[in-house]
Amino acid sequence: MRAIRVASAALLGACALALATPAAYASSESRGFRVSVLPETVAPGGQVTLHATGCDKDVFVSSSVFDDVTIRQGRSRAVAHVDWDARPGRLYEVTFRCGTFWQTAGLTIAGGRPVDPTPVPVQPSGGAHAGAGGSLAGFDLKEIVLGAALVAGSVGTAYRFSRRRTDEESG
CATH class of the missing domain: 1.20.58 (Methane Monooxygenase Hydroxylase; Chain G, domain 1)
Structure with missing residues (x-):
């Protein structure tokens, strides 16, 4: 008994x-966070549109080829201006951060000869996002x-x- x-x-x-x-584990930010940079190839000094969907927070976008940009909560895109001194033919990584989750996309600078002719995969990146990794971030x-x-x-x-x-x- x-x-x-x-x-x-x-x-x-x-x-x-x-x-x-x-409830943070059940939020939509961990599932369906998708990003893109359009166009994927741009001339130095050009403009790109940064897209991010599936995040219920501000998305912070950074790259060494343009100033940091924030896609505000409730919006899915923002515009970035590529630096004039960007190296033609080079592939730059663009990082999108949504809370503790992140994704990357590639941005190629037009003109010149490619630095590395080997294609560089840009999706998926960073491995599986299986949780906060024991941190309190996002809670x-x-x-x-x-x-x-x-x-x-x-x-x-x-x-x-x-x-x-x-x-x-x-x-």
Whole structure:
């Protein structure tokens, strides 16, 4: 009989832990974050349009060939002006950051002879984004406190029920 109560308490604790998972993992930013640079080839001093979809935050875009750009939340694109001193034939990496997730795209500067004729894959990049990697980045303080309160409450309740039943049986 005691084994059933202990198993019930353990199941209650496991359910509370599962429900305490922050909503950040379920957000759309980790799934479907897509980026592109159009056109993919541009002359020095030219203009490119930076596209990012699937992020519910501001997207920060950086590259060594133009100034940093922010695609504001609710928008999917922004414009960047390529530096006049960009080297023709060179492939530059453009990095898009959405919270703790990032993607890269390539931008080739027109003219001149290609520096490296070998095609460089630009998708996928950075490997699988399987989570925050143990960091607290992207988690709201309210979510952390709420999760900790749920876990503490469920563990405390399970302990109380298991102790109360033991006290009733022994008395």
